Amino acid sequence: MQKALEMAREKRSEHLNKLFEFLRIPSISTETERHPDVRRAAEWLVDQMTAAGLQEARVMETEGLPIVYGEWLEAGPDAPTVLVYGHYDVQPVDPLNLWQSQPFEPEIRGGDIYARGAVDDKGQMFAHIKAVETILASEGRVPVNLKFLFEGEEELGSPSIDAFVEEHAGLLAADSVLVSDTAFLAEGKPMLVYGLRGLTYMEILVDGPHHDLHSGAYGGTVYNPAQVLAEIIAKLHNDDATVAIPGFYDRVRELSETDREAAAQVDYPVTQWQQETGMDKPWGEAGYSLIERRGGRPTCEVNGIWGGYSGEGGKTIIPAHAGAKISMRLVPDQDPDEIAQLFADFIPTIAPEHVRVTVNKLSGGWPSITPIDSPEMKAAAAALQAVWGVPPVFSREGGSIPVISTFQKVLGASAVLMGFGLPGSKMHAPNEHFKEDHYYKAIEAIIHYYHNLAG
Amino acid sequence: MQKALEMAREKRSEHLNKLFEFLRIPSISTETERHPDVRRAAEWLVDQMTAAGLQEARVMETEGLPIVYGEWLEAGPDAPTVLVYGHYDVQPVDPLNLWQSQPFEPEIRGGDIYARGAVDDKGQMFAHIKAVETILASEGRVPVNLKFLFEGEEELGSPSIDAFVEEHAGLLAADSVLVSDTAFLAEGKPMLVYGLRGLTYMEILVDGPHHDLHSGAYGGTVYNPAQVLAEIIAKLHNDDATVAIPGFYDRVRELSETDREAAAQVDYPVTQWQQETGMDKPWGEAGYSLIERRGGRPTCEVNGIWGGYSGEGGKTIIPAHAGAKISMRLVPDQDPDEIAQLFADFIPTIAPEHVRVTVNKLSGGWPSITPIDSPEMKAAAAALQAVWGVPPVFSREGGSIPVISTFQKVLGASAVLMGFGLPGSKMHAPNEHFKEDHYYKAIEAIIHYYHNLAG
Numbered sequence: 001m002q003k004a005l006e007m008a009r010e011k012r013s014e015h016l017n018k019l020f021e022f023l024r025i026p027s028i029s030t031e032t033e034r035h036p037d038v039r040r041a042a043e044w045l046v047d048q049m050t051a052a053g054l055q056e057a058r059v060m061e062t063e064g065l066p067i068v069y070g071e072w073l074e075a076g077p078d079a080p081t082v083l084v085y086g087h088y089d090v091q092p093v094d095p096l097n098l099w100q101s102q103p104f105e106p107e108i109r110g111g112d113i114y115a116r117g118a119v120d121d122k123g124q125m126f127a128h129i130k131a132v133e134t135i136l137a138s139e140g141r142v143p144v145n146l147k148f149l150f151e152g153e154e155e156l157g158s159p160s161i162d163a164f165v166e167e168h169a170g171l172l173a174a175d176s177v178l179v180s181d182t183a184f185l186a187e188g189k190p191m192l193v194y195g196l197r198g199l200t201y202m203e204i205l206v207d208g209p210h211h212d213l214h215s216g217a218y219g220g221t222v223y224n225p226a227q228v229l230a231e232i233i234a235k236l237h238n239d240d241a242t243v244a245i246p247g248f249y250d251r252v253r254e255l256s257e258t259d260r261e262a263a264a265q266v267d268y269p270v271t272q273w274q275q276e277t278g279m280d281k282p283w284g285e286a287g288y289s290l291i292e293r294r295g296g297r298p299t300c301e302v303n304g305i306w307g308g309y310s311g312e313g314g315k316t317i318i319p320a321h322a323g324a325k326i327s328m329r330l331v332p333d334q335d336p337d338e339i340a341q342l343f344a345d346f347i348p349t350i351a352p353e354h355v356r357v358t359v360n361k362l363s364g365g366w367p368s369i370t371p372i373d374s375p376e377m378k379a380a381a382a383a384l385q386a387v388w389g390v391p392p393v394f395s396r397e398g399g400s401i402p403v404i405s406t407f408q409k410v411l412g413a414s415a416v417l418m419g420f421g422l423p424g425s426k427m428h429a430p431n432e433h434f435k436e437d438h439y440y441k442a443i444e445a446i447i448h449y450y451h452n453l454a455g
Numbered sequence: 456m457q458k459a460l461e462m463a464r465e466k467r468s469e470h471l472n473k474l475f476e477f478l479r480i481p482s483i484s485t486e487t488e489r490h491p492d493v494r495r496a497a498e499w500l501v502d503q504m505t506a507a508g509l510q511e512a513r514v515m516e517t518e519g520l521p522i523v524y525g526e527w528l529e530a531g532p533d534a535p536t537v538l539v540y541g542h543y544d545v546q547p548v549d550p551l552n553l554w555q556s557q558p559f560e561p562e563i564r565g566g567d568i569y570a571r572g573a574v575d576d577k578g579q580m581f582a583h584i585k586a587v588e589t590i591l592a593s594e595g596r597v598p599v600n601l602k603f604l605f606e607g608e609e610e611l612g613s614p615s616i617d618a619f620v621e622e623h624a625g626l627l628a629a630d631s632v633l634v635s636d637t638a639f640l641a642e643g644k645p646m647l648v649y650g651l652r653g654l655t656y657m658e659i660l661v662d663g664p665h666h667d668l669h670s671g672a673y674g675g676t677v678y679n680p681a682q683v684l685a686e687i688i689a690k691l692h693n694d695d696a697t698v699a700i701p702g703f704y705d706r707v708r709e710l711s712e713t714d715r716e717a718a719a720q721v722d723y724p725v726t727q728w729q730q731e732t733g734m735d736k737p738w739g740e741a742g743y744s745l746i747e748r749r750g751g752r753p754t755c756e757v758n759g760i761w762g763g764y765s766g767e768g769g770k771t772i773i774p775a776h777a778g779a780k781i782s783m784r785l786v787p788d789q790d791p792d793e794i795a796q797l798f799a800d801f802i803p804t805i806a807p808e809h810v811r812v813t814v815n816k817l818s819g820g821w822p823s824i825t826p827i828d829s830p831e832m833k834a835a836a837a838a839l840q841a842v843w844g845v846p847p848v849f850s851r852e853g854g855s856i857p858v859i860s861t862f863q864k865v866l867g868a869s870a871v872l873m874g875f876g877l878p879g880s881k882m883h884a885p886n887e888h889f890k891e892d893h894y895y896k897a898i899e900a901i902i903h904y905y906h907n908l909a910g
Contacts (some may be wrong), residue, residue: 199671210732216854226759284676302762302774305684305760307761309780312818318758355733398672
């Protein structure tokens with residue numbers, strides 16, 4: 001491994017030049033007129049992966065923008081197989097006038113690489129190509145089997161990736177997934193994301209009278225659909241802020257000691273929560289810290305509610321319809337389909353017979369977790385500590401990354417999210433930047449990771 | 456009185472011709488280009504009232520379209536004073552192609568007068584001018600003092616009348632109000648409206664985080680404003696469908712035996728409610744019939760509710776804001792301002808401290824009632840029975856007529872709603888019509904009414 005690390009340090013300027021080449025391609029997936037550039041980026045990547053010494057690298061078509069696939073599988077059947085996921089498309093650049101340098105003319109200022117995509121995700125994903133190239137060039141072989149999956153539609157919400165993964169489940173089969181698209185907790189504080197919440201997104205529609213009724217003529221004789229909806233929503237939580245749906249917690253994996261110790265390592269004072277939310281007083285399940293509530297506990301949230309008149313002044317109607325969007329964040333081992341069913345079963349038990357209540361499932365995704373004491377997490381933690389000199393904090397994030405949920409469900413592979421960004425990198429804003437030093441160290445950390453994982 | 460009734464019968468064709476003249480004026484208040492016609496109708500009315508023998512008749516200006524005022528006050532200080540209210544503006548006529556005859560070319564077909572405004576309200580209000588004219592011409596004097604107030608903005612929602620009544624409270628002072636702008640229960644079934652509900656219209660605004668939050672990153676730590684709103688609304692009613700606001704029922708006048716007998720006379724089977732609402736199962740306070748619930752009991756209704764995302768698919772946010780429009784229908788002797796205060800006092804007691812809850816009063820109007828055994832109601836019932844041969848049913852309507860509430864509040868005068876329309880008169884639709892026979896009999900009923908009232 002030392003040979004690889006040495007070569008990585010020697011070739012820094014070469015690695016930087018190639019990244020700049022990548023960053024110059026304006027692969028904005030949300031702008032149709034840039035789609036030729038997105039495709040150009042895919043083809044450029046295939047060339048880089050081939051040059052890096054992969055056994056195979058190719059563009060694969062989807063319904064939308066192409067996916068780049070590559071593999072090196074010579075580590076032998078006993079070595080673990082890692083699927084590296086990233087994306088080569090980038091956000092739009094508006095408003096252009098707020099950029100200090102051109103978004104597609106990368107420039108280094110104050111130790112940071114400024115360009116659209118520098119940190120999200122070109123810089124981080126390209127480190128993976130340079131890492132495998134460096135290992136192969138210096139050692140002739142990688143100690144693990146590697147598959148690469150780079151998509152060009154992440155900034156569009158990854159509309160094609162789920163179908164692609166399902167269709168190519170055999171090709172993509174892996175023991176674990178490695179993703180570099182997240183950030184450190186702070187400068188000098190590496191962080192590994194070891195869990196993501198899943199999601200079950202539902203819609204409740206309440207239908208009462210066949211048209212809006214005059215509230216004078218009918219008020220007091222009709223069970224008002226907006227009132228029914230409010231009463232249903234009010235029954236979704238218990239007074240202690242827990243979710244009232246029977247069976248909701250049955251499969252919830254309780255936080256382990258390790259989980260709680262890890263959560264305690266994440267510095268997140270109430271003052272920060274107050275600043276971010278603009279609210280005074282946190283809410284939620286007693287006995288869990290803010291970090292635990294958001295990462296390790298399931299929730300039920302009203303995302304939207306509507307019905308009747310919402311304009312200026314007053315309108316005296318009993319609305320014919322009312323509705324709400326309600327989503328539940330899930331933790332292992334909750335099953336999004338089962339939760340949808342529990343929800344759908346519960347609503348009729350709390351809805352009056354006066355109105356018609358329809359419950360629709362809009363979408364769902366699995367929660368995922370890669371335990372802190374799993375070989376992958378241990379390998380990643382050791383890699384970060386070797387390069388940065390400090391152990392990482394471990395975080396379970398409150399959000400969901402649908403593709404991670406898909407890998408979990410289709411491939412049975414959980415993910416290590418080893419990201420090298422920093423807070424304040426302006427990922428979707430003007431003046432996006434990636435710390436130059438983190439780009440080089442990312443390559444080294446990946447080299448460490450594969451060697452650690454092979455044991 | 457017999458001389459007056461005889462003359463009314465003799466002059467039917469003359470009365471019809473004059474009404475036709477009135478109906479030919481396209482006094483559509485909602486269309487600015489028709490406002491000269493509205494003013495022409497006002498001036499035409501003044502001429503008719505002068506010709507009828509009133510002591511005074513004049514156009515009075517408002518911020519909007521003019522009001523026509525008239526009076527005859529020679530009945531002496533001991534005789535009651537009646538304020539007759541009506542409106543000379545009409546609804547628009549679109550869609551014109553659905554009219555079988557021109558809306559402003561009155562025509563009699565099958566015993567009905569077809570024209571825009573025939574029943575709402577020109578035909579009914581003009582009967583009042585012809586009634587006083589007939590009494591004065593045949594008897595030389597009316598047994599009661601009379602004031603007439605005809606507005607030209609009723610179809611606009613009467614934007615000027617409240618200020619006008621308050622400004623001219625002395626001029627308009629009266630013992631009771633008489634309005635003919637309602638309908639029979641059915642052909643051959645006269646109906647007197649003796650009560651109207653009042654209204655207190657409120658708005659609840661819930662403000663949580665300073666912007667919509669990502670429900671993954673913050674879900675489980677923030678008291679969701681849409682959930683708070685739902686929980687507040689759910690607490691507005693008790694399980695037995697009564698309103699849970701403390702003090703809400705304190706001033707409610709219980710239904711009298713007379714009220715309940717009158718309600719029982721109104722034929723309103725559940726099947727009719729089902730047809731009108733499209734719902735299977737009525738809701739509301741136990742122990743009260745549908746008619747009683749809508750006319751004689753106060754309510755609290757959600758007129759609108761909003762917050763967060765309501766479009767296609769899902770959006771994973773915790774909404775920053777949520778709100779609701781909530782109005783309460785009031786019955787005597789509830790005070791709309793007091794009810795607003797009770798509501799505003801109650802909400803903070805059921806809202807959590809996590810969010811900011813604002814309660815606004817949007818509008819209010821007083822309930823009104825003219826007891827069935829009051830001299831005015833007895834006089835009106837006897838008048839209808841004399842002309843139609845059957846006693847009327849008595850109805851308390853669920854809706855509110857703001858001007859009636861204003862007369863109640865400013866003048867202390869309660870109203871008799873003695874209307875001569877019929878259900879299915881297409882008041883706001885093409886082919887509006889008024890039964891020709893009802894126009895003539897309305898004049899006779901009004902003659903009876905004044906004589907009955909004088910005793």
